[in-house]
Amino acid sequence: MTKQNVVPAEAVAAITAAAAVASSSPLYPYPPPRSFQKKYLSQLDFAGGRIGTWVESMKASSPTHTKAVGAIGVPVDEQSAAWIMRHPSALTKFEQIMSASKGKQIVMFLDYDGTLSPIVEDPDSAFMTDAMRAAVRNVARYFPTAIVTGRCLEKVIDFVGLTELYYAGSHGMDIKGPAKPRHTKAKAKSVLFQPAREFLPMIDGVYRSLLERTKSTAGAKVENNKFCVSVHFRCVDEKSWGALIEQVRSVLKEYPKLRLTQGRKVLEIRPTIKWDKGKALEFLLESLGFADCKDVMPVYIGDDRTDEDAFKVLRDRGQGLGILVSKFPKETNATYSLQEPTEVKDFLVRLVEWKRPTMKALSKV
Numbered sequence: 449m450t451k452q453n454v455v456p457a458e459a460v461a462a463i464t465a466a467a468a469v470a471s472s473s474p475l476y477p478y479p480p481p482r483s484f485q486k487k488y489l490s491q492l493d494f495a496g497g498r499i500g501t502w503v504e505s506m507k508a509s510s511p512t513h514t515k516a517v518g519a520i521g522v523p524v525d526e527q528s529a530a531w532i533m534r535h536p537s538a539l540t541k542f543e544q545i546m547s548a549s550k551g552k553q554i555v556m557f558l559d560y561d562g563t564l565s566p567i568v569e570d571p572d573s574a575f576m577t578d579a580m581r582a583a584v585r586n587v588a589r590y591f592p593t594a595i596v597t598g599r600c601l602e603k604v605i606d607f608v609g610l611t612e613l614y615y616a617g618s619h620g621m622d623i624k625g626p627a628k629p630r631h632t633k634a635k636a637k638s639v640l641f642q643p644a645r646e647f648l649p650m651i652d653g654v655y656r657s658l659l660e661r662t663k664s665t666a667g668a669k670v671e672n673n674k675f676c677v678s679v680h681f682r683c684v685d686e687k688s689w690g691a692l693i694e695q696v697r698s699v700l701k702e703y704p705k706l707r708l709t710q711g712r713k714v715l716e717i718r719p720t721i722k723w724d725k726g727k728a729l730e731f732l733l734e735s736l737g738f739a740d741c742k743d744v745m746p747v748y749i750g751d752d753r754t755d756e757d758a759f760k761v762l763r764d765r766g767q768g769l770g771i772l773v774s775k776f777p778k779e780t781n782a783t784y785s786l787q788e789p790t791e792v793k794d795f796l797v798r799l800v801e802w803k804r805p806t807m808k809a810l811s812k813v
């Protein structure tokens with residue numbers, strides 16, 4: 449998921465300063481004042497922008513947050529405490545979440561990288577653990593479950609290895625349901641949807657050009673995700689980030705129908721169509737027969753900026769909830785948080801433990 453919506457440290461400091469002037473509490477207003485949103489958050493849209501702006505954002509997209517004291521002397525611990533109050537742990541609030549779901553059908557949406565698998569240097573080695581796989585398999589026994597990812601469909605199916613799930617690859621542009629759908633309110637039919645099909649030859653062309661153009665940048669890796677392309681810079685020396693973004697943008701000049709966004713140490717190239725993980729979530733709810741249903745509770749867990757599109761859909765629908773996976777404070781539309789994939793696994797395991805007795809009781813009736 450173009451990961452991020454990170455608020456740069458400078459922005460956090462400015463927001464804090466404004467809050468301190470306006471009132472002594474809360475320390476971090478949410479949402480941030482409009483002027484700060486405009487100045488900092490719009491940088492993350494990347495509709496164009498200067499190279500310097502891009503490089504700044506590339507740096508902001510993977511914060512280390514190792515400093516004990518923030519930019520204007522506010523301890524990082526305090527910043528985190530204020531953030532966690534706004535986005536409490538989904539494990540701590542588990543009972544509250546479950547009581548909100550009473551009488552509703554939970555539908556699970558799970559991002560892959562950084563949510564089900566830890567972030568690693570080599571994208572081809574981002575495996576999920578067997579314990580995580582078992583947790584996802586169990587969740588899918590009780591609830592319709594979908595994996596929503598920037599990865600291409602084939603690769604993520606290979607990583608996850610569970611045929612009973614729904615998958616939305618290429619940031620939702622490649623959707624496939626299980627051969628034998630369960631839990632669906634709609635008439636059982638297999639789901640297949642590719643809203644960007646016409647872009648396939650173009651994506652293939654841009655992938656080849658990017659491979660060629662970036663080969664002089666040591667550590668850069670170009671990944672073909674079928675309906676989109678990722679240019680990874682996790683292993684590129686920071687001094688070369690400016691050169692890399694120049695190379696990528698020089699290729700994209702030839703492709704006005706493609707756009708550039710950013711994730712966790714990755715630049716993402718994708719069609720300009722209005723389709724994202726949020727639209728994929730809506731599409732899947734509809735396919736499952738829950739489009740206009742009041743008694744459905746979609747739960748979306750993700751760690752990245754592209755997951756924000758899905759969190760926003762849930763917020764706008766006033767239905768379900770978003771859970772952001774992050775150890776650090778980030779601007780987000782999610783309601784709750786979890787720190788890392790192991791906590792995601794714990795949440796999924798608790799969900800199954802909570803559901804099991806209810807199902808047993810029902811089977812005795």
Ligand SMILES: O=P(O)(O)OC[C@H]1O[C@H](O[C@H]2O[C@H](CO)[C@@H](O)[C@H](O)[C@H]2O)[C@H](O)[C@@H](O)[C@@H]1O
Pocket residue numbers: 449450559560561562566567568569570571572574596597598599671673678680682711712713714716752754
């Ligand atoms: O939507 P997601 O499932 O979160 O996929 C987003 C991108 O994830 C992958 O890249 C990220 O994870 C890699 C492995 O841990 C890491 O090396 C990289 O720095 C991260 O950006 C994937 O390789 C991309 O193609 C996805 O678009």
